[in-house]
Amino acid sequence: MILIPVTYKGGIYRHDEVTDLIEDLGGYIVQKHVLAQEVVLQCFVPQDDVELIQEVSRPLMGEVTPSPLVGTEIAVVSMSLEIHHLPHPSCDIAEYVRRLGAKSNMVGLARGPGKRIATLNDEERDVINEHDVALFLLGNFETCIKKKFPVLRRGINVPIILVGGPDRETLETIIDPPVDGYVGNTGRFMHRTKESEEIAKLDEIVAEITRVLEKRRLEIAKDPLSVSPARLMDLIREKVPDILDVTSPTPLTVQMAGLRVKLPYDTYAADIRDLEIEDGVLVNDVARVLPSRMRDYILVRIKPFSETNIVV
Amino acid sequence: MDAVEYFEVECPEAQGGENYKRIMNVVLLDHNLIRVIRKIDVFINPEIPLFVAVGATGKIPSMVRVRDFANVNVQENKVTLAIADETYLAPLLKILWEKYGGDKVEQPDRFTVIIYTQNADMHEIEELPVKDPSESIYKDIIYALRCIAPEGFRVRREVFKDGKFYFAASEDTLPENIGTLIADRFRKIGEAMP
Numbered sequence: 001m002i003l004i005p006v007t008y009k010g011g012i013y014r015h016d017e018v019t020d021l022i023e024d025l026g027g028y029i030v031q032k033h034v035l036a037q038e039v040v041l042q043c044f045v046p047q048d049d050v051e052l053i054q055e056v057s058r059p060l061m062g063e064v065t066p067s068p069l070v071g072t073e074i075a076v077v078s079m080s081l082e083i084h085h086l087p088h089p090s091c092d093i094a095e096y097v098r099r100l101g102a103k104s105n106m107v108g109l110a111r112g113p114g115k116r117i118a119t120l121n122d123e124e125r126d127v128i129n130e131h132d133v134a135l136f137l138l139g140n141f142e143t144c145i146k147k148k149f150p151v152l153r154r155g156i157n158v159p160i161i162l163v164g165g166p167d168r169e170t171l172e173t174i175i176d177p178p179v180d181g182y183v184g185n186t187g188r189f190m191h192r193t194k195e196s197e198e199i200a201k202l203d204e205i206v207a208e209i210t211r212v213l214e215k216r217r218l219e220i221a222k223d224p225l226s227v228s229p230a231r232l233m234d235l236i237r238e239k240v241p242d243i244l245d246v247t248s249p250t251p252l253t254v255q256m257a258g259l260r261v262k263l264p265y266d267t268y269a270a271d272i273r274d275l276e277i278e279d280g281v282l283v284n285d286v287a288r289v290l291p292s293r294m295r296d297y298i299l300v301r302i303k304p305f306s307e308t309n310i311v312v
Numbered sequence: 313m314d315a316v317e318y319f320e321v322e323c324p325e326a327q328g329g330e331n332y333k334r335i336m337n338v339v340l341l342d343h344n345l346i347r348v349i350r351k352i353d354v355f356i357n358p359e360i361p362l363f364v365a366v367g368a369t370g371k372i373p374s375m376v377r378v379r380d381f382a383n384v385n386v387q388e389n390k391v392t393l394a395i396a397d398e399t400y401l402a403p404l405l406k407i408l409w410e411k412y413g414g415d416k417v418e419q420p421d422r423f424t425v426i427i428y429t430q431n432a433d434m435h436e437i438e439e440l441p442v443k444d445p446s447e448s449i450y451k452d453i454i455y456a457l458r459c460i461a462p463e464g465f466r467v468r469r470e471v472f473k474d475g476k477f478y479f480a481a482s483e484d485t486l487p488e489n490i491g492t493l494i495a496d497r498f499r500k501i502g503e504a505m506p
Binding site for chain 2: 116
């Protein structure tokens with residue numbers, strides 16, 4: 001069964017019928033937002049059943065749209081959290097990808113600014129490496145990007161998308177070895193992105209992220225994961241009730257090949273390792289439960305089939 | 313924008329320069345400085361690296377008095393001020409407390425101030441100076457230029473004198489010939505270096 005990420009938008013009235021249907025079909029709800037009279041569900045549903053969900057939600061005036069960013073965690077790396085970059089463009093971009101279903105985290109570097117003095121410390125590097133993709137937001141000058149980017153990318157092993165002021169072709173020529181994605185003409189600016197061409201630029205960033213993530217999805221498909229991250233999320237939500245008391249917006253953050261559990265590692269890691277998924281297969285058999293560098297959270301990295309010879 | 317006579321950005325990277333011109337425009341507008349600044353010239357060279365801004369201010373907004381933002385109503389043993397704009401309320405209250413004493417000044421709600429005093433002169437209260445915007449203009453301009461300058465340019469030299477200002481910033485030590493460079497930029501906008 002192939003699960004695809006979709007967003008459901010509809011009224012709050014009878015929306016439980018849709019949630020029940022998705023669960024009955026074997027889909028998973030990653031995030032649920034209730035905004036006044038409206039419900040937004042970000043979920044994974046079986047590819048063949050999208051039409052059925054559309055049919056059921058039609059009388060409820062619900063809308064089902066594919067959203068490839070659901071179930072991904074994106075690091076938006078800003079050179080600092082100073083007025084120079086915030087709230088525009090860092091927040092604008094982070095918020096835009098969040099609206100389309102991704103979980104975006106803003107990473108403000110402690111010593112990011114400057115050409116010669118820019119560096120990346122080990123904590124920043126590790127935090128960025130815990131994401132599915134890193135979006136580096138750089139400035140307006142070609143000279144600076146060329147000089148500082150090799151330092152900033154050191155040790156980053158997740159796909160990188162470079163966003164900068166010079167145009168795309170220039171970025172492609174000055175970055176060596178190449179990174180996974182480029183978006184040009186979006187450097188530092190100090191105004192809100194609200195005009196249509198600026199929104200188009202944000203769409204271009206999303207398209208680039210989608211392209212990079214699709215490539216990664218294809219790679220994963222060649223050596224599938226031993227368990228789907230969404231299934232693991234459901235399991236933890238069911239078996240570790242303490243997660244329901246966590247107040248952060250996404251207590252369980254689904255990634256492409258893992259899961260971030262926002263519970264203290266020392267207290268809960270052993271419990272999570274010993275959870276039984278199915279027929280005696282434990283979480284520990286199919287995944288690594290690691291301490292995250294983000295606060296004291298738990299990071300679950302799911303092993304591929306080639307390592308475990310199990311698919312549950 | 314018509315208030316600014318001279319507004320230029322010079323940069324070896326054309327596109328970067330264009331972006332900085334836009335940033336400059338937005339920041340000066342956001343800080344309400346576009347009406348204050350008469351001329352501004354910016355030179356950026358990311359290779360050195362160096363950021364130099366020179367310029368001159370025009371007419372600085374005049375002193376804000378009570379009549380500009382409040383309606384004064386004098387009665388027999390009290391004066392009522394109806395505040396139209398709260399922006400200057402805090403400095404006004406401070407002045408009134410000092411002049412009449414804290415127990416004589418009452419503020420029953422956000423937009424009303426009552427002063428208990430005998431035979432007050434309406435004209436005197438109306439003309440009471442509350443805030444001089446030119447005091448903070450220097451700080452405002454330098455703050456705005458710090459926002460405009462590329463981040464990480466932490467070595468700075470800033471001067472504001474006789475309605476003219478300059479601001480040089482770099483990531484490294486400022487070059488030795490910075491003085492002549494700034495003088496050149498001033499010559500370009502047709503002003504003498506302060």
